[in-house]
Structure formats: structure tokens, C-alpha cells
Amino acid sequence: MAQTEATAHESDENIYRRIGQLTRTLHDALRELGYERELMDARDNLPGARDRLAYIARVTGEAAEKVLNAVDRARTVQQELTEQADSLRNRWQAVAAYAAGGRACTPAGKQLVDETCEFFSGVGGQADRTNTILTDIMMAQDFHDLTGQVIRRVVALATSLEEQLVKLLIETSRPEQRPQLDPYQLEGPVVAPNARDDVVADQKGVDDLLASLGF
């Protein structure tokens, strides 16, 4: 048993030694080929790329908030308009009832009253349609969440890449410790669901999957 462990340890040592040699060879080759400078430039540019992505996330977030604020304001105006129209319609309907009795109203006046009542009656329906449009505008702002998650992952990737480049540039000795496996990571929005079979493409996919499992 102890011998097996010793053999495995020796094997690990060999692997690390070979990885170290490969890293050293790669490092030397890159330097001799003149790529070391380019790698350093790439490493130096990554923080700038991260900042630009962070800027995009911030500006798109602010834009989404502005749109949501505007939707809220428009909804308030729409609500006030509906309430005022309801109030005026009630008052005009009282006038219409009075006119229907043939009192103090010309035919043209009666027609005006009827058309005005009809207009006010239609305001509610128009307000509902506008509210539906405002909901669509509001829902479209979910792009900030979805793109934000993708940007966050790209930033993490850039950070990792930068670290790897730094290591590639400055490390020539073999790793001191066995590399740790990355823990399971949540993936965020799937940008190309049709190319994969381990994800669902839409809500129907979620419902079908859960139903197939009895949930």
C-alpha cells in the first residue's frame, strides 16, 4: 500500500516536473519568437478591457433605470388621465340624460354630448393599451440583467486570463501544489442554447423537463 502511494507520488512529481519543463520551454520559445512583449501588452491591456466592460454594464444599467423611471412617470400620467376622463364622462352623462328629456339642448348640442361621452368611454381602453405597451417597454429592460451577467462572466474570464498570463510570464518553476478543481459554477444566460442539449431554450423547456420528472 505504502509502495503504491510512493509510486503515485513519484508519478505526480514526474508530471509536475514535465509541466514545469513545458512551461519553461513555452516561455523561452515565446521570448525567442518575440511574443513575450505581446503577451505583456495583452496582460497590460486586460485591465483596460475590464474597465470598458464595467463601463458598459454601468451605462446600460443607468439607461435601464432611466427607462423604468420614465415608464413609472408615464403610468402615473396615464392613471390621472383615466381618472379625469371617468369623472368627466360621469358629468357629461348627467348632461346627456338632461338633454334626452328634450330640455335646453339643440340637436347639435346633444350630438356633441353623445360624442364626448363616447370619447371619454374610450379613454379607459386606450389607457389599457398604452399600459400594455409600457409593460413591454419595462420588460425589455431585462436586457440589463441578462447582458450584465454575461459581462460579469467575461470580466471574470479576463481576470483569469490576466492571472494566467502573469503566471506564464513570471513563473518558470513547477507548481508547488496540486491544482484544485474549480467548484461547480453557475453559468448565467445561455447565449447559444440551440447548440447544446444540456440547457433549455425557453420556459416551455423548463415546464416540460419538470413535468417529465413529476414536479
Next chain:
Amino acid sequence: MTAEPRFLIVDDFSTMRRIVRNLLKEIGFGNAEEAEDGVVALSMLKAGKFDFIVSDINMPNMNGFELLKIVRSDDALKLIPFLMVTAEAKKEDIVQAAQCGASGYIVKPFTKATLEEKVQKIMTKQG
């Protein structure tokens, strides 16, 4: 469940919290509060009574799965309906959510109709 159910919306993106809050209001649930991650949500859940949780999964500090597991293992919280609203579309995540006790799962981007249908379905089941 009280006459006016109190919702807790958990998402690290303020835009999405606001969208969900507005949608809930549109479908008749105007009593909602927000938390930016699982840690804040848990603190709010322990501080006050909530009737419904709508939570993202991918969040810093404490993600939706961790929050769900804690909620389901807490005697005072375990019966609260827990609806996942997330961009995570991996089948593995959907199954995990169901196995951990999620009451429903909505994948982003979603529609008002989907949210309304899932909330109503969960509420009906809850009684």
C-alpha cells in the same frame, strides 16, 4: 396566507427587482420588498413575515440554491412558496431547484403572463 400576500423579491440586479415588483403590482400583488442577495433576504425573512419568495439563483454572497436550502430547512420559513426566476437554463440547475424544494422555476427572459401563471398556480396549490 394573509389577505394581502407579502412578497420578497431577491435579485442582485436592481433593474430586475424593479421589473418583478412592477409586474407583481400589475397582476394584483402590490405588497413587495426587495433584497439584493440571499444573505439580505434571509435576514429580512427572519425579521418579518413573508408569504412568497421570488428569487434569482446567480447572486453574490449567497445564491438562490443556498437560500432555498436554508428556507426549506427552517421550521419557521419552510412553507413559504419559493419561485425561482433566473437566467440559469441548464437542465441540471432546473432539476436541482425542484429537488431542493422550489415551488416553481421561470427562465429569463420571461413574460408577464408566465409570471402571473406561475404565481397563481403556486398560490392555488398553497391554498
